[in-house]
Amino acid sequence: MNAVHKTAMVAGASGLVGERLISVLCESGDYARVYAVTRRPLARDHARLANRIVRFEQLEAQLRGITCTDAYCCLGTTLKAAGSEAAFRHVDFDLVLAFARAAKAAGAQRFVLVSAAGADRGSRSFYLRVKAEAEAAVMAIGFAALDIMQPGLLLGSRRGLRPLELLAQWTLPAIAPLMIGPLQPLRPVSATTLAEAMLGAARSGRRGVMRFTWRAITTLAAGQASRRAG
Numbered sequence: 768m769n770a771v772h773k774t775a776m777v778a779g780a781s782g783l784v785g786e787r788l789i790s791v792l793c794e795s796g797d798y799a800r801v802y803a804v805t806r807r808p809l810a811r812d813h814a815r816l817a818n819r820i821v822r823f824e825q826l827e828a829q830l831r832g833i834t835c836t837d838a839y840c841c842l843g844t845t846l847k848a849a850g851s852e853a854a855f856r857h858v859d860f861d862l863v864l865a866f867a868r869a870a871k872a873a874g875a876q877r878f879v880l881v882s883a884a885g886a887d888r889g890s891r892s893f894y895l896r897v898k899a900e901a902e903a904a905v906m907a908i909g910f911a912a913l914d915i916m917q918p919g920l921l922l923g924s925r926r927g928l929r930p931l932e933l934l935a936q937w938t939l940p941a942i943a944p945l946m947i948g949p950l951q952p953l954r955p956v957s958a959t960t961l962a963e964a965m966l967g968a969a970r971s972g973r974r975g976v977m978r979f980t981w982r983a984i985t986t987l988a989a990g991q992a993s994r995r996a997g
Contacts, residue, residue, distance in 0.1 A: 776802040776833065776873060778826075778866040779841030780818075781809060783921060784881055787962040788839055789816065795966055802833060804866070823862050830869040837877045837969050838870030840905075852893055860901045867905045877912040879965045880905055884919045884953050884980055906976055914968035915978045918961050919953040954981040963988035 775792050779785040780803035792801045793813040803809055803818045804826075821829040842863050849855035863880070870878055886898035902915055964979065967987035979987065 773798045773837070774800045774802065774835045775837045775839060776804060776830075776835040776870060776875070777839045777841065778804045778862075779843065779881075781805045781807065782841055782843070783958045784961055785841035787958045788841060788965055791959075791962045791966050792839075797966070797970065798837075802835065804830065823865070826862065826865045827869045827872070830873065833873050835870065835873045835875050837879070838866070838873070838875040839879045839965055839969075840866055840870075841881050842866060843881060846894060855894070856897050859897050860904070863901045864904045867908050867910075871908050871910065875910065877914070877969055878905060878908075878910040879914045879916065879968055881916050881918070881961070881965075884917045886917060912974050913976045914965070914973075915976070916961060916965060916968075916984060917978055917980045918956045918984060919981060920955040921961065922955050922957040956981060956984055960985060960988040963991040967991050 775798045777785060777788055777792070780789050785803075789801065789803055789809075789811070792798055793815050798815060801813075801816050803816060804821055805818060806820070806823060808820060809816075809818045819830065819833070840863055842858060844855060844858045846852065846855050849858060867878060867880075880902065882902050883895060883898045885892075885895050886902060887895055888899040888903070890896050890899070906913060961984060964984040964987035967990050968977065968979065970991075971987075
């Protein structure tokens with residue numbers, strides 16, 4: 768489909784990955800309109816950007832009437848930020864699923880979801896169980912194309928990082944080459960790299976369900992850099 772007729776919708780547009788994704792999508796020229804779905808107004812402007820302010824508890828109703836070809840979900844929090852397992856699940860499962868349903872109603876053929884490396888419904892980690900449950904719930908909606916990004920630690924500047932998290936941001940990139948075999952999917956990846964990979968997945972035109980861990984994410988992002996250079 769020609770970019771003149773393509774539209775994208777992004778949830779979580781004010782977060783670490785979402786902010787970078789909005790920039791990537793607006794500058795790419797792939798979309799005539801990029802809808803950024805947020806709780807509060809974005810402090811940015813672009814000719815292709817339309818900011819939709821919503822109450823996420825009424826997400827599906829408030830997005831009714833929008834149409835899009837591709838939808839990108841960057842919704843997510845941490846157990847610490849959420850404050851409880853129930854609050855975490857509300858964001859990382861309930862709101863993700865609500866946005867996916869809204870995207871389907873809006874006509875989206877492709878849904879690109881940020882999940883996590885190691886997502887597994889049998890995991891001992893509550894975080895990873897919820898991520899896997901969200902993946903399965905979105906799959907059941909039946910998008911023609913579903914791209915599931917499973918990054919390890921996300922690198923990038925954000926508010927509220929604890930000392931140990933800051934330390935990890937500094938040290939993990941140095942030891943990443945040593946993370947091989949089963950540890951490779953856990954290698955850190957920058958939020959910008961992930962955003963580029965999300966666009967790369969959408970540009971691939973592949974149908975069905977695809978999962979992308981570190982190697983595939985970095986390969987997709989490198990392809991976008993080569994495309995711009997060419």
